[in-house]
Amino acid sequence: MKGTDRHRAKRSLGQNFLVDPAYAARITAAIDAMPGETVIEIGPGHGALTEKLVGARADVIAIELDAGLCFELREKFAGRPNFRLIEGDALNVDYGSLAIGTVKLAANLPYNISTAILQKLAKHSQNFSVLVLMLQKEVVDRITAKPGSSDRGFLTVLVESSFEAQKLFDVPPAAFRPRPKVMSSVVQMVPAKYDIPERPGFRRLLSTAFAQKRKTILNNLKVTFPYAANALSEVGIEERRRAESLTLEEWLRLHAIIGGHAG
Numbered sequence: 001m002k003g004t005d006r007h008r009a010k011r012s013l014g015q016n017f018l019v020d021p022a023y024a025a026r027i028t029a030a031i032d033a034m035p036g037e038t039v040i041e042i043g044p045g046h047g048a049l050t051e052k053l054v055g056a057r058a059d060v061i062a063i064e065l066d067a068g069l070c071f072e073l074r075e076k077f078a079g080r081p082n083f084r085l086i087e088g089d090a091l092n093v094d095y096g097s098l099a100i101g102t103v104k105l106a107a108n109l110p111y112n113i114s115t116a117i118l119q120k121l122a123k124h125s126q127n128f129s130v131l132v133l134m135l136q137k138e139v140v141d142r143i144t145a146k147p148g149s150s151d152r153g154f155l156t157v158l159v160e161s162s163f164e165a166q167k168l169f170d171v172p173p174a175a176f177r178p179r180p181k182v183m184s185s186v187v188q189m190v191p192a193k194y195d196i197p198e199r200p201g202f203r204r205l206l207s208t209a210f211a212q213k214r215k216t217i218l219n220n221l222k223v224t225f226p227y228a229a230n231a232l233s234e235v236g237i238e239e240r241r242r243a244e245s246l247t248l249e250e251w252l253r254l255h256a257i258i259g260g261h262a263g
């Protein structure tokens with residue numbers, strides 16, 4: 001009996017296992033792991049992607065929370081020196097301490113923690129050379145939304161300030177067992193070449209500006225930043241605009257004026 005048949009999928013852990021090998025092959029091709037290269041995999045599950053990465057002779061560090069799946073993975077990859085398993089929560093892992101130098105990261109992410117994981121990865125973007133992630137299509141649409149799109153929000157700008165994200169392809173529900181209710185998409189993310197000073201201030205600026213999407217940027221910002229009107233005029237941003245219309249470059253200019261202040 002295969003592991004997929006024995007294991008009862010846990011919805012609380014976002015367990016929709018990839019059963020179509022063609023998509024597993026496309027994701028691993030996008031990661032392009034070379035022998036000896038370190039690839040971190042979040043949520044290996046039954047090992048659909050893992051076996052391709054291990055087969056490519058990459059040094060795979062897999063992080064899985066489900067104890068039953070960890071048992072299965074240890075059996076499956078016993079005797080493979082290029083496979084290491086961390087049994088635990090991917091949200092609590094210190095990605096900077098897992099390997100020397102930059103690493104690649106691959107994941108068919110558990111959808112219930114995808115936003116929290118993206119925020120964590122954005123904080124540690126400089127630890128990676130490339131990330132290939134499967135997410136709900138709706139989340140990929142959000143993180144790749146251009147200025148002016150109503151999909152653009154806090155998460156979009158946070159991710160855009162850390163990575164260049166490019167959607168690669170969609171994956172239909174039929175590729176998984178059990179089938180999710182929604183479409184999925186695979187996105188490739190490469191760390192941005194610059195780093196943002198005062199990141200906590202930048203996050204505070206974004207969360208304040210996007211607090212109520214229907215409000216103007218000034219009405220949102222002035223709740224936390226009393227001098228918001230002056231700051232907007234100083235950087236040449238019309239105060240009646242909505243946060244979703246700003247480009248990354250405008251956010252960075254605004255951050256340089258008010259992002260680091262306590263408000």
Ligand code: SAM
Pocket residue numbers: 013014015016017018019042043044045046047048049063064065066069088089090091107108109110111113
């Ligand atoms: N990679 C496998 C595949 O493509 O078939 C499984 C993907 S499934 C969508 C998500 C996996 O993440 C499951 O194995 C689940 O147990 C695991 N998981 C859920 N929450 C996790 C967490 N906080 N940390 C690590 N793994 C987690």
